[in-house]
Amino acid sequence: MRKLKEIVVASGNPDKIKEIRRILGLQAKPASVPDVQETGKSYKENAILKAIHAARLTGKPALGEDSGIEVKAIGGPGIYSKRWARSDKERINKVLRLLRGKRDRSARYVSAVALAFPDGRVITAQGTVRGKIVPPKGNKGFGYDPIFYYHPKRKTFGQMSSEEKDSVSHRGRALRKLKTLI
Numbered sequence: 001m002r003k004l005k006e007i008v009v010a011s012g013n014p015d016k017i018k019e020i021r022r023i024l025g026l027q028a029k030p031a032s033v034p035d036v037q038e039t040g041k042s043y044k045e046n047a048i049l050k051a052i053h054a055a056r057l058t059g060k061p062a063l064g065e066d067s068g069i070e071v072k073a074i075g076g077p078g079i080y081s082k083r084w085a086r087s088d089k090e091r092i093n094k095v096l097r098l099l100r101g102k103r104d105r106s107a108r109y110v111s112a113v114a115l116a117f118p119d120g121r122v123i124t125a126q127g128t129v130r131g132k133i134v135p136p137k138g139n140k141g142f143g144y145d146p147i148f149y150y151h152p153k154r155k156t157f158g159q160m161s162s163e164e165k166d167s168v169s170h171r172g173r174a175l176r177k178l179k180t181l182i
Helices: 014-024 043-058 088-099 162-168 170-181
Strands: 006-009 027-030 062-071 106-116 122-133 148-150
Touching: 006 014, 006 043, 014 027, 014 062, 014 162, 014 170, 043 062, 043 106, 043 122, 062 088, 062 170, 088 122, 106 170, 122 170, 162 170
Parallel strands: 006 027, 006 062
Antiparallel strands: 062 106, 106 122, 122 148
16 A cells, blocks of 8 residues: 555444454544535445545545445335434344345445545545345344345354454455555
8 A cells, every 4th residue: 555554534433443444454543523414325425525524624544434235125225224223223123124024135235435635636446245134143243244144154244253254345345445546
């Protein structure tokens, strides 16, 4: 990563920040700036909004990330994944409730990342991973991880170690793509 040693992350989510540190191998700390409104119509637009906002306010390279889960049979929640309910438990229960009686349980996680520099340059990348929704298994990870089953590993993201999840996750894929572009 061409002389880039430290970035700020436009997120207050400590789990995301840990993942970013592990995957990029950089010093990554919270941007400590007010949140920007996620008014984008896509993951990419929201990631760019966050990154530019943090870069402008800190004067440092800033990473913005937006991600979500897309469950085909219920048409969502998509970019509203985090805002769909107040807690991870409520969000998971809502997905499971809306899927009752539905045969199609296919889902995908999507992550868009944007790295904004104080000079206005922005680099973006996106990653996706396909799976299906199952009853909760495992207590690792965060968000929808306990109900997202990844076929090749034969387990949910909630059952995977951090390193195992990083190697196959949507965020891991997006961040590794970004790393090649820097």
